[in-house]
Amino acid sequence: MTPVRRLLVLLAALAVLGGAAAGYAAWAARRDPAPVQEEAGRESALRPGRLMFRTAAGRVAGVPLTATSAVPEAGGPACDRFSTGGGTSICLVARPGPVATTHAVILDRSMRETRRIKLAGIPNRARMSQSGRMASWTVFVTGDSYSEGGFSTWTGILDTRTGYAVTNIEDIPLTLNGRRYHAPDVNYWGVTFAADDNRFYATVATGGKTYLVEGDYGRWQARTLRENAECPSLSPDGTRLVFKKRVSADPARMWRLHLLDLATMRETPLAERASVDDQVAWLDGRTVMYGRAGDVWSVPADGSGAPTRLVRGASSPVAVR
Amino acid sequence: MYISASRAADGARPRSRLSFAVPGNVLALGAVSLVTDISSEMVTAVLPLYLTLSLGLNLLQFGLLDGLSFGVTALVRLAGGNLADRWRRRKLVAGLGYGLSALCRLALLAAGGSVTALGAVIAADRTGKGLRTAPRDALISLSVPPDGLGQAFGVHRAMDTFGALLGPLVAFAVLTGTGGAYDAVFVVSFCVAVLGVLLLLMYVRDPRPPLPGPRPATSPRAVAALLRDAAFRRVCVVAALLGLVTLSDAFVYLLLQKRGGFGAEYFPLLPLGTAAAYLLLAVPVGRLADRLGRVPVFLAGHVALIAAYLVLIGPGWLVAVLVLQGAFYAATDGVLMAVAGPMLPAHLRTSGLALLQTGQAGARLLSSILFGAVWTVWGSAQGLAVMAAGLAVCLLGAWSVVRRHA
Numbered sequence: 001m002t003p004v005r006r007l008l009v010l011l012a013a014l015a016v017l018g019g020a021a022a023g024y025a026a027w028a029a030r031r032d033p034a035p036v037q038e039e040a041g042r043e044s045a046l047r048p049g050r051l052m053f054r055t056a057a058g059r060v061a062g063v064p065l066t067a068t069s070a071v072p073e074a075g076g077p078a079c080d081r082f083s084t085g086g087g088t089s090i091c092l093v094a095r096p097g098p099v100a101t102t103h104a105v106i107l108d109r110s111m112r113e114t115r116r117i118k119l120a121g122i123p124n125r126a127r128m129s130q131s132g133r134m135a136s137w138t139v140f141v142t143g144d145s146y147s148e149g150g151f152s153t154w155t156g157i158l159d160t161r162t163g164y165a166v167t168n169i170e171d172i173p174l175t176l177n178g179r180r181y182h183a184p185d186v187n188y189w190g191v192t193f194a195a196d197d198n199r200f201y202a203t204v205a206t207g208g209k210t211y212l213v214e215g216d217y218g219r220w221q222a223r224t225l226r227e228n229a230e231c232p233s234l235s236p237d238g239t240r241l242v243f244k245k246r247v248s249a250d251p252a253r254m255w256r257l258h259l260l261d262l263a264t265m266r267e268t269p270l271a272e273r274a275s276v277d278d279q280v281a282w283l284d285g286r287t288v289m290y291g292r293a294g295d296v297w298s299v300p301a302d303g304s305g306a307p308t309r310l311v312r313g314a315s316s317p318v319a320v321r
Numbered sequence: 322m323y324i325s326a327s328r329a330a331d332g333a334r335p336r337s338r339l340s341f342a343v344p345g346n347v348l349a350l351g352a353v354s355l356v357t358d359i360s361s362e363m364v365t366a367v368l369p370l371y372l373t374l375s376l377g378l379n380l381l382q383f384g385l386l387d388g389l390s391f392g393v394t395a396l397v398r399l400a401g402g403n404l405a406d407r408w409r410r411r412k413l414v415a416g417l418g419y420g421l422s423a424l425c426r427l428a429l430l431a432a433g434g435s436v437t438a439l440g441a442v443i444a445a446d447r448t449g450k451g452l453r454t455a456p457r458d459a460l461i462s463l464s465v466p467p468d469g470l471g472q473a474f475g476v477h478r479a480m481d482t483f484g485a486l487l488g489p490l491v492a493f494a495v496l497t498g499t500g501g502a503y504d505a506v507f508v509v510s511f512c513v514a515v516l517g518v519l520l521l522l523m524y525v526r527d528p529r530p531p532l533p534g535p536r537p538a539t540s541p542r543a544v545a546a547l548l549r550d551a552a553f554r555r556v557c558v559v560a561a562l563l564g565l566v567t568l569s570d571a572f573v574y575l576l577l578q579k580r581g582g583f584g585a586e587y588f589p590l591l592p593l594g595t596a597a598a599y600l601l602l603a604v605p606v607g608r609l610a611d612r613l614g615r616v617p618v619f620l621a622g623h624v625a626l627i628a629a630y631l632v633l634i635g636p637g638w639l640v641a642v643l644v645l646q647g648a649f650y651a652a653t654d655g656v657l658m659a660v661a662g663p664m665l666p667a668h669l670r671t672s673g674l675a676l677l678q679t680g681q682a683g684a685r686l687l688s689s690i691l692f693g694a695v696w697t698v699w700g701s702a703q704g705l706a707v708m709a710a711g712l713a714v715c716l717l718g719a720w721s722v723v724r725r726h727a
Contacts, residue, residue, distance in 0.1 A: 006523050013519050021512040025495055028502035080374055096370055096501070097493055099589050120588045122373050140373060141588055152575075184575065184696040184704075207697075251436040293434075 046084060046109060050320045051283075053296055054082050056313035060091070060111075065283075065319060068310050077111060080123040082316040083281075086132025088160060092123035092139075102139050106160060117165055121154060125231065125279050126316070129193035133161050134217070136191035136200070155188040155202065157217065172215065174204065175223040183207065190231035190279045191215075194238050201232040201241060212243065212260075229260070231279035233288065235301065236321075239263060242270070242280045242288050242301055257290070259301055268303040281318050283310075291315035346464035347473045349524035350457060351480030356517035357419060358481055361446075362488025363510040364426060367496060371503040376434045391686060393444060395679045398451040402459075402675025407539040411456040411463075411671055412527035418453025419521055422446050423514035426507050455675035462662030462670060463528045470662060471615055474655025475607020482600040486593065530667060537668045544672040553664045553673065557680050559719040560657060563623055564684030566711035568692055570595065573633070573646060576701055580637040591643065598647020599654075606651040607659070615660045616723050622652025623716050630709040634702050657681075 001009070046052070050062040053072075060076030063069075079091035080102075087109040095101040102123045106115040121139035128135050135158040158165040169188050174181045183206045191202040200215045204224065212229035215222040230244040239262055244255040255277060257270040270288070280288040282301070289298040289310055296314040299307040310317070405414035425446040432438035458474075465473040491513075492506050499505045537543075548554045574591040610618035629645035632638055658674060665673035696704040 001523070010519070010523060013516065017512040017516050021509040024508040025499050025502070025505040028505035028508075029499040031502070094370065094374055096367075096496055099587065100370060118584070120584075122370055124373065140369065182697070182700065184572075184701060185693060251440060 052318050053314040054316040081126035083126045083128040085128035085130045088132035090126045090135040092126045125190050133197045134193045138189040153187045153189045173221045192234045203230040233280045272299045272307045289317045343476045344464050351477045353517050353521045354481040355484035358484030359488045360510045360514035362485045363492035366489035366492045394447050394451040397448045398675045401452040402455040402671040405456045405671040415453045415456035418449045419518045422449030426511035456671050458658045458674050459671040467663045470659035471607040471610030474659045475604040478655040479603040547673050556661050561680045561684040562715045564681045565688050569689045594643035595646045598644045599650045602651035610656045619656045622649045625649045627709050627712050630705045634705050
């Protein structure tokens with residue numbers, strides 16, 4: 001091929017490839033209209049007796065707990081993760097960009113923003129304590145390249161009463177299997193607070209294993225309770241935890257939900273047999289709910305019964321009490 | 322000892338030491354790498370967001386898959402290198418690697434939300450990278466007269482890094498312009514990758530000097546016999562030994578973050594700082610290597626790394642650590658290939674470079690495990706001190722071993 005012909009071929013290829021790329025991007029842009037920037041909901045949807053969740057379009061919406069298949073009342077803020085308790089809500093919003101950031105937005109009873117904390121990474125978990133005092137969240141912070149597998153989780157806690165925020169709790173003194181523990185690879189995620197707004201449970205991962213930890217916020221210390229338990233969620237009466245247990249090396253069937261009775265430390269597998277990668281929320285004292293395959297499902301917390309689909313096209317469920 | 326066999330085939334004339342000219346084939350390979358890196362870094366930049374926010378998956382699952390694929394990549398690299406030599410078709414094997422990675426962009430779309438399929442696509446992408454690296458470096462080293470190798474690799478690595486820096490910007494421009502359509506990022510990335518493959522096909526030549534006598538052996542046994550050559554064996558041993566005491570970047574960034582002093586949201590910018598320093602230093606340091614000798618510059622790069630560790634233990638200056646880290650890459654990455662290239666006979670050059678690269682990668686993997694353990698037992702400052710001391714000892718040993726070839 002002569003240099004001139006080669007150049008012509010290159011220019012033609014540039015035109016075709018550039019046209020294809022631009023054409024596809026233009027089509028995709030029209031298909032997915034740009035999401036509207038978040039705005040406070042005009043009418044407050046945060047009323048007791050409602051089930052709040054995040055719609056597939058990314059907005060917080062609600063339905064009556066007694067009629068979860070009703071058309072959701074939308075108009076809530078745009079969130080990637082959402083939780084609420086005692087009239088206060090936390091909304092994690094991803095800010096994609098060359099540098100991935102997340103904003104943790106605290107909302108009051110009328111869904112107005114009261115506080116905004118800028119975080120690194122990608123939203124993963126958000127949880128509000130029952131009283132609405134303690135907010136916690138987890139984000140993924142990725143390294144430079146997925147091919148190096150470099151990422152870690154940063155978990156933060158905000159005391160909304162004092163305004164004090166810890167953006168990464170991994171410096172909390174940790175006792176692992178009864179011994180004080182130090183390691184560089186300690187990662188926490190999935191916090192759940194008890195009713196006293198002081199005791200909390202979470203996952204800690206180190207050395208390739210995950211553990212259930214019990215933390216004391218006031219004394220700022222934590223200890224592991226048992227191995228292989230992720231994303232705990234405490235029952236409203238504070239006696240039981242439902243968590244993800246790793247049961248398979250196959251990434252498609254990795255976790256199964258289990259119940260842990262804190263008095264006897266006995267665990268029971270729940271009737272949901274599919275792998276669930278979510279921190280469950282308690283629908284009531286006997287039932288948990290969780291996001292799976294784009295929908296919200298519920299299952300009895302005692303191992304009986306069978307999973308049922310609660311809301312189509314939803315995630316981040318939370319019951320307003 | 323094989324220097325006579327490594328004369329460039331594309332009629333390179335003897336050149337002045339001050340010449341800035343780089344053979345067209347190197348520029349073409351640099352352009353291929355630049356375009357390909359834009360494409361691959363586009364995907365790298367958005368993949369965590371796509372997997373977690375769009376598909377709702379857990380990144381931990383990919384961390385697990387990732388560990389498994391290292392062994393596969395190493396085997397593919399060795400086998401691909403050997404095939405390139407056996408068929409005398411380095412460009413073909415490199416092209417297969419580039420092509421496979423390009424197809425992976427579309428396969429990402431096809432994989433949808435299946436974790437197993439996504440894992441397979443990511444493994445295939447890494448296989449493509451494993452396939453193309455050694456033939457590409459062999460092509461560079463066969464296209465340049467030996468006295469200009471350092472500069473040539475410097476130019477190539479600078480172009481490569483420039484593409485890597487552009488990739489995330491292009492990705493987020495597409496993401497912003499389409500209102501968050503990840504599939505558009507993958508399609509654009511595919512088109513860019515195809516352009517890279519086309520550039521390779523049309524502009525890169527595979528120099529094939531006529532073989533003097535009967536066709537030399539290219540069997541795996543002949544590759545293993547490369548290690549019988551004392552000079553090349555020393556380079557392999559030195560590279561692996563130094564790799565064992567080289568901290569992975571992720572640890573350096575983690576330590577910088579623990580030192581604090583900057584907003585958590587800037588954490589992902591740290592690798593960009595290193596890349597920028599690498600980009601600026603690659604060509605001048607490569608030229609320096611051609612003039613002063615590549616082995617001294619390669620070893621000096623590790624001195625920069627020791628300095629980076631000491632700064633990290635001491636005052637913890639962010640910019641100093643990133644610049645030293647970038648200088649380390651500029652003085653070692655391409656320079657090592659420039660050191661080893663002329664030691665390898667042309668007919669086994671790809672296999673030899675693949676062997677060297679695999680040895681170094683394996684050593685670095687071990688170093689991460691080693692450092693993790695030291696950090697756990699003694700703490701981070703002590704771990705850094707151990708690595709710095711280990712580097713110093715290995716460096717002294719390396720100097721006494723390779724001084725003859727300096």
